[in-house]
Amino acid sequence: MSDWIAVFEAANSLEAHTLKGALESRGMAVLLKGEALSGALGELPMDAACVTLLVKMPHWQRAREFVRAYQQQDGCPWRCDRCGEENGARFEVCWHCGSVPEDTQG
Ligand SMILES: [Zn+2]
Structure with missing residues (x-):
């Protein structure tokens, strides 16, 4: 399955999960790549250097607009x-x- 497209590179796992939850709440499936699969669901691995968020192709544009707005929080x-x-x-x-x-x- 290769129809997952990278939409954002989070600086850390916490940010990745924040955006993942936000996108999923809007009906977009999100895959995290680069995060260590520890199997421990309760605790987030904070030492992960960079986590890439991937979304399905039909959702990419919406997701991209969302993360762009997220990045432009300058007000x-x-x-x-x-x-x-x-x-x-x-x-x-x-x-x-x-x-x-x-x-x-x-
Ligand atoms: Zn509200």
Whole structure:
């Protein structure tokens, strides 16, 4: 199976898992490459030098846009009113629950 495409290189395992969870919550399957397969699920191997995130080809563009926004967090992050998740400045909607900041509808 070679239809996995690298979309991001995380600096460490924690970042990789953060992005993996975020992408998976949006319906995109994520494969981590470069991480030591220790078999221990509870603890993250923090000594991994670099972890590559791979996604399926149909998801690549969405995933790429997501990680690019993640990388461009050069403004003030905002916290979602609905779920309390912290979002990067470039996120127009909460990546976690999809609600918009200062939501006036309803
Ligand atoms: Zn939210």
